[in-house]
Amino acid sequence: MIADSMSLAPRLETLLGGEWVTVGDTSRWAVDGVIPGIAVRPGDSEQVGAVLRLCGEAAAAVVPWGGGTAIEVGNPPRPPHVALLTDRLSGLVEHDAANLTVTVGAGMTLGALDGVISGQGQFFPLEPPFAERATAGGAVAVNLNGPRRAHCGSARDLVIGARAAQADGTLIKAGGKTVKNVAGYDMCKLFIGSLGTLGVLTELTLRLLPVPExxxxxxxxxxxxxxxxxxxxxxxxxxxxxxxxxxxxxxxxxxxxxxxxxxxxxxxxxxxxxxxxxxxxxxxxxxxxxxxxxxxxxxxxxxxxxxxxxFAWAGGGIAIRVTVPSGDVPAVFGRLRSALPASSGAVVHAASGTIWIHADPAGFTATALGAVREISAGYSGNVLVARAPRALKASGDVWAPGTPPRTLEIMRAIKQAFDPIGTLNPGRFVAGL
Amino acid sequence: MTLAPLIRRLQAIVGNAYALHRPEDLIVYEQDALMVSRHKPDLVVLPDTTQQVSEVVRAVRELGLPIVPRGAGTGLAGGAIPERGGVVVALTRMTRVHDIDPISKTAVVEAGLVNADLTAMLEPYGLFFAPDPGSQVAATIGGNVANNAGGPHCLAYGVTSNHVLGLEVVLADGTVTWVGSRALDEPGYDLTGILVGSEGTFGIVTKAIVRLLARREAVRTLLAIYDTMDAACEAASAVIASGIVPEALEIIDGMSMRAVNKTLQAGFPEDAEAALLIEVEGLAESVPVLIERIEAICHRQGARRIQTAATAQDRMGLWKGRKHAYGALGKLARRAIMLDVCAPRSHLARIMRQITEAGTRLNIQVANFFHAGDGNLHPNLLFEFDDNSPEYARVVATTEDIMWACIAVGGTITGEHGLGMEKREYLGWMNSDADIAAMKRVRDAFDPDGAMNPDKVFPTGRPVHGTIPSVRAAGGADR
CATH class of the missing domain: 3.30.70.2190 (Alpha-Beta Plaits)
Known part of the structure; x- marks a missing residue:
């Protein structure tokens, strides 16, 4: 896989123990058809950091994996790469019920989280697709939200603390367990929705809500x-x-x-x-x-x-998210409906201005995608081609519109500073970040 | 360096009246609401448009002078103090509202618009801007953004970062760019999110796209009087633990109540040690149920007296004591410093006891009124001496003891005021060197020369206050 692959796998085995490193039989962790050469399952945050450092030294890209429920989100990975699975970082750190917060390993599934907190009459309202299997870390890194977003908040409102392993192996924390905190920059925001390109989330502190009667x-x-x-x-x-x-x-x-x-x-x-x-x-x-x-x-x-x-994620097919100001939803939806093939379906989250489109790949062309982007752009909307055949994905960035040039420069500078040799999910984020 | 050519150039950009250089004009800008520090800027500019801000930044940066953005100067952490001199760019003339979209519930406003003015303007639409810092009648939206301002009603509605969708920002090189958008899920890193709370160290925010909320159809307020602070804190924790998140949940202590009694006829009992003020909003059908349950909890926790109010006038009566508490402190002492710390809500009673103990140990009077629902405490240290007297060391020591106690239970050294100059040396108490290095990398991506509001937020290695050394060694460990 990798120029230095002959030495990387044994070094990872020495670090983690042979049972936590898979070489060869890794096709189940393919993303957009790109199969990782190695899959690793670090057992704690220090090991995540050490894996990132070793992979960096071997010039191997790392694709972090949570539950894999939204692993397709992003531009196709650059081969060769190592899949970093977070399933062993799945422990409960603390449920402070009276504070309405929980701190969990990033690899804990939201289903398991619900098992921890529901007994005390609390819930975590993010509700991303396949929440039972999606991990806390994955859901936050991909930033897919759910039906109750406008009422209960999105990932950026609900994540108040995080720990992450950086590309050089060092560990950092952001925020804490108080709902208000302005001690230093709000670094949690940087990791939410950044698809693991700035660090691998290892722990999260989340706001909880009381279960409605x-x-x-x-x-x-x-x-x-x-x-x-x-x-x-x-x-x-x-x-x-x-x-x-x-x-x-x-x-x-x-x-x-x-x-x-x-x-x-x-x-x-x-x-x-x-x-x-x-x-x-x-x-x-x-x-x-x-x-x-x-x-x-x-x-x-x-x-x-x-x-x-x-919806949009079940049963294969193309999944596209269009987000517009909520007042423009009827107009945008009307135009989208006439531009989309009859085999497409849609779910409109009216309060958050989010339209999820599910389409049959057979009838959905790059021209149709172009029309979606154009309609959205007319209403200052944002488009994510969340899942699509590789050819369609390759027809452009999966995110639209493009970021204003000077803003993109800042994003590039941040990526460069956090991941100078391009270890963390390189090329998969917006504009190839 | 003679500033004459720069003054002429700035006058040409903003007009003669808005480029201030005479000492008597500059003196107004040498401090903000952090009363213990002042530094005179070299110049003050009051631009009227984003284009002017951009030209001003270019002109100032050509000479290498630092830039300190400023709103209304109500910040309590010294974030707007031009410690190294340079040019203060005050946004107070930029107060336009560019767009109110009542259907999408968003507005595009200029940074100098006063928080309360925005909410007043939204009244006819039945909308409001949720962050309501104590200074909201003067504080600007830009200042709210810089400090990620909170307020009593942030308990249910969230702080400023939960209500900002996008920002127009003038960077240190003078370029104007936008982050975020009117729609959610703007592609790329959440630069809007990280700009909120960056205390003017990334650039000058000139416009904000803010999220608006619809006024609720019913509001009720409840005031419960307690004999002890412990009981009030337990009641506050019990309300939250019962699964009720009110819109506001405030506590006022006995000393503050007695001070308020002296200034206005608030009618607080002179011998009570705490009052709990709770506000719930929502549908006409749910609010009475909520108030009934909260009342039951307050009784169970030993409330001496409970009053509820439904009309606007009666509600204002109950809020009066809380709203005037800060002003009333003047009745108690010549000097007051308001601290801003947070503890997890599960530790309220314990942390309040520790605050009292710290004041007693160091012989500093402490009056408290605070946002109990989110664990955001505001101990007010009261004293008679000047801040340059040796006795001031006791104020510093009390402050440090309180911050330390909060950190020990998983809290933070500032919940809504920011680090600014006041608390920058303590960032290392909360964060490791690696954490701080990561924050600096973000700052450098925006402002590689450190031209914007230099020396704020990050430790400088200088004493916290004048010549008074910190009584605790600043730790660098990850706690």
């Missing part, structure tokens, strides 16, 4: 998504404080609920009286718009939100 979802069905978007606008401009407002279009509704219509889903959480009021208001507004509404709770509600959360 009641949760119900109003599902409004209709043939025309624009009716539903109009109704979602009414909900968002009302005094109601819904936990999530999502419009699903055809395919996902059919798949998740056995429906063959588009749906508006408004989730109300909190005290019974407040939930009842939100359900009542939304149901009444649906009736005024001559749309059918039903109320879901319990398992049916849980299954619905899980399907929405995982």
């Amino acid at each position: 009641t949760s119900r979802t109003v599902a409004v069905w209709g043939d025309d998504p624009s009716d539903l978007l109009r109704l979602s606008g009414r909900v968002l401009e009302s005094p109601l404080l819904p936990a999530a407002v999502v419009v699903v279009v055809d395919a996902v509704a059919a798949g998740a609920l056995g429906r063959n219509a588009s749906g508006l889903l408004v989730r109300a959480t909190g005290f019974e009286a407040a939930v009842a009021r939100q359900v009542r208001d939304v149901t009444a507004w649906a009736a005024q718009a001559a749309l059918d509404a039903e109320t879901l709770e319990g398992e049916a509600e849980g299954a619905l939100w899980q399907a929405i959360r995982d």
